[in-house]
Amino acid sequence: MNLVSRLQAKLRSLSHRERLVLLLCAVFLLALAVIRLGAYPALQSYRKSRADIPRRVATLARYRLAAQGEGKVDEAFADAGERLEQMEEGILPGENPAAAGAALQGILKPWAESAGTRLTSMRALAPVQKGEYSEVAVQLDLQTTSEGLVKILTEIPRHSKILKVKKLTVSSGFYGAATVNRREMLVVSIVIAGISDAAAPTRGEGAEE
Incomplete structure (x- = not known):
């Protein structure tokens, strides 16, 4: 008698309650395998993404500050140019x-x-x-x-x-x-x-x- 026949004979010899318990154990093991193979990698990816959030926020904040700084620098140059034009109205006329x-x-x-x-x-x-x-x-x-x-x-x-x-x-x-x-x-x-x-x-x- 091969292994499959032995298992079938063993299952037939079990009571209805024992078969139900065995089925529940099999379902539990299957669910555990699914969690192990599917949920754990997803959880690890989530944890990694969550750990990257502060770094990403800091990077975006620095970029925003840099962008705002460029705007302020451009605005300062524009104001300085306007003031220079106003001040140069006080220059004496003449090509030399x-x-x-x-x-x-x-x-x-x-x-x-x-x-x-x-x-x-x-x-x-x-x-x-x-x-x-x-x-x-x-x-x-x-x-x-x-x-x-x-x-x-x-x-x-x-x-x-x-x-x-x-x-x-x-x-x-x-x-x-x-x-x-x-x-x-x-x-x-x-x-x-x-x-x-x-x-x-x-x-x-x-x-x-």
């Missing part, structure tokens, strides 16, 4: 420093020829390179009253162009007995500078000292 110096003299001359002020000389100084720009300066020698000097100094920061006083010397004029009742006149030498976007010439190009 000489033309910018002439424009500066055109601004200053009406101030130096106002009532109570006598302009004795005006001359352009050699331009000086300041980074991407050049500084253009004009020296004014004049005689004026204290009110006239204050008026000139007040006009400088109010002007739409970027102007500044680089040098200022003031001395009192000499008066004799015949002029004792006149208002005191001041002898003033003032250097006023502006900015040009034209490059200053080098010494080899004949820049004035």
